Amino acid sequence: MILKWILPSWIFLSSIPVLDLLNCSAFLASAVNPPYFTALLNVTVIHPNSSVSINLEHGRYGQESPKRAVTGLLLEPLPINGVTNRLGCDARTRFHIPPNITHWIALLERGNCTFRQKLIEMSKEEGEVSLYDEYSA
Structure with missing residues (x-):
């Protein structure tokens, strides 16, 4: 939910959203649900006038996700044929990766x-990890 607060900062091209996913720990949701892993999120929005950092423990890793610490630039998918694509399911999903950026997060x-x-679609562009927004934009 706090990620929604950060999204308007992306309007500024000089803003740089950066995300750290720190050590995660196993947590069994319930006997019915499959296990998932919690993640400590450290979100930093860097802007020429100010920077904001937020630490959260609301992240979850699914069974298909690699469980390791990552750091990178936070990117959203490019539009497909002029239509906003935030789902990342289409084989045509692409990301604008700025020059000299080696670590990024979808x-x-x-x-x-x-x-x-x-994860399959995102990994075609060698992204570090995918984040799923639980709330509609």
């Missing part, structure tokens, strides 16, 4: 395909 909305499919 921000994707939940829905329309499995988490596994989102």
